[in-house]
Amino acid sequence: MDDTLRDKPGYLLRRAASAATAELAGKLDHLGLRQVDASVLILIDSNPLSTASAIGRTLDIQRANMVPLLKRLEDAGWVERSPIDGKSQGLNLTPAGSAKLAEAMAVIESFEASLLARIPAEHRDHLLPALHALWNGG
Amino acid sequence: MDDTLRDKPGYLLRRAASAATAELAGKLDHLGLRQVDASVLILIDSNPLSTASAIGRTLDIQRANMVPLLKRLEDAGWVERSPIDGKSQGLNLTPAGSAKLAEAMAVIESFEASLLARIPAEHRDHLLPALHALWNGG
DNA sequence: CCGGATTGTTATAGGATATAACTATCAAAC
DNA sequence: GTTTGATAGTTATATCCTATAACAATCCGG
Numbered sequence: 001m002d003d004t005l006r007d008k009p010g011y012l013l014r015r016a017a018s019a020a021t022a023e024l025a026g027k028l029d030h031l032g033l034r035q036v037d038a039s040v041l042i043l044i045d046s047n048p049l050s051t052a053s054a055i056g057r058t059l060d061i062q063r064a065n066m067v068p069l070l071k072r073l074e075d076a077g078w079v080e081r082s083p084i085d086g087k088s089q090g091l092n093l094t095p096a097g098s099a100k101l102a103e104a105m106a107v108i109e110s111f112e113a114s115l116l117a118r119i120p121a122e123h124r125d126h127l128l129p130a131l132h133a134l135w136n137g138g
Numbered sequence: 139m140d141d142t143l144r145d146k147p148g149y150l151l152r153r154a155a156s157a158a159t160a161e162l163a164g165k166l167d168h169l170g171l172r173q174v175d176a177s178v179l180i181l182i183d184s185n186p187l188s189t190a191s192a193i194g195r196t197l198d199i200q201r202a203n204m205v206p207l208l209k210r211l212e213d214a215g216w217v218e219r220s221p222i223d224g225k226s227q228g229l230n231l232t233p234a235g236s237a238k239l240a241e242a243m244a245v246i247e248s249f250e251a252s253l254l255a256r257i258p259a260e261h262r263d264h265l266l267p268a269l270h271a272l273w274n275g276g
Numbered sequence: 277c278c279g280g281a282t283t284g285t286t287a288t289a290g291g292a293t294a295t296a297a298c299t300a301t302c303a304a305a306c
Numbered sequence: 307g308t309t310t311g312a313t314a315g316t317t318a319t320a321t322c323c324t325a326t327a328a329c330a331a332t333c334c335g336g
Contacts, residue, residue, distance in 0.1 A: 001188065001192055001193075002184050002198045003196055004180060004184045005180060005286075006270075007266065008246070008250050009253050009269070010158050010159075010246070010249060010250050010253055012157055012266060012269040012270065013151075013154060013155045013158055013253075014155050014158070015269075016151060016155070016270075016272040017152050017155030020151055024148055039149070043141070043142075047139055047140055050139065051276070051283075051284090053282075053283060053284080055139055058141055060153075060156075062325065063282095063284070063285085064285075064325080065325085066324080067284075067285060067286080069156040075209070078191070081242040083290085085333075086331075087284070087332040088332090088333090103183050104281095105330050108146070110168050111148060112146050115148055116269050117146050117273055119268045119271045120267065120268075120271060121231035122264075123267045123268040123271070124268070126265070128147060128150060128259040129257075129258065129261045130257045130258075130262070130265045130268075131150040131153075132154075133256050133258060133261070134152050134157065134253060135150065135157050190315070192312080200293070201314075201315070202293090202295080202317080203313085203318085205315075223301080224300075224301050224302075225302065225314050226302090226313085227315080
């Protein structure tokens with residue numbers, strides 16, 4: 001089948017992202033994590049005491065959708081909340097959460113490395129700058 | 139907020155793709171098209187008389203999900219079916235479908251060009267090969 | 277102190293995708 | 307030529323993800 005879409009950057013971008021997404025999701029699944037869970041754990045870890053709203057803003061997740069997500073992470077014993085003031089609550093990793101994050105990071109780092117390894121050397125270093133331009137240039 | 143994810147290729151890939159996807163979806167919306175509709179129209183155009191199954195296989199769309207999709211395109215008067223044999227039916231664009239595709243192509247081409255234009259010149263030519271390696275290297 | 281913005285939350289709707297099952301048909305081996 | 311396995315199209319359904327609207331409580335700047 002003649003796939004004329006194959007060389008359109010937008011289409012290729014979507015397909016490459018969805019292939020990578022599916023692959024990583026499979027690896028994280030073994031840890032009982034979704035990608036979005038891992039992203040949230042990472043952000044909480046590097047930004048202790050930040051709020052659900054702030055995390056959501058960074059990851060483009062609606063406030064409303066953070067609720068079930070955080071509930072899951074809290075129920076799993078990975079995240080805990082501490083009141084900042086009357087309306088905000090700071091998020092933090094529990095020890096179990098830090099341990100789970102460490103596992104996740106190992107998986108993610110090796111995945112990211114394997115992604116880069118697939119790219120021919122002469123193109124490799126150009127990917128990040130190009131993607132960055134695409135993400136922010138819109 | 140410290141976003142340590144910002145420089146992970148996998149994450150960047152996903153964010154860049156989703157930004158691009160959202161942008162193109164907005165532009166195609168004015169034509170009454172979703173991206174997947176446009177993709178299907180493009181493939182039918184360059185592969186006349188191909189079957190729903192074959193189109194779906196190329197685009198990674200389940201047979202079952204092709205049904206409502208094609209029904210929409212057919213109801214809109216853009217696609218028609220002609221029996222190939224007792225169980226297969228070939229897809230073709232109607233004149234209205236070709237016209238709609240022409241409109242869509244104008245939007246898409248300009249979008250793709252604008253995507254590339256956002257990438258600094260020294261990185262631009264490396265994106266397609268890199269994405270191609272990512273898509274197929276898995 | 278007041279008014280507008282923000283936080284967390286509930287409920288709900290929509291879209292996209294995956295799975296299972298079924299019929300009818302084709303194709304190839306025997 | 308008949309049986310058997312694969313394929314096409316379809317229906318129905320489940321699930322997940324995301325978007326929207328509304329609400330109460332609270333914060334903050336003027």
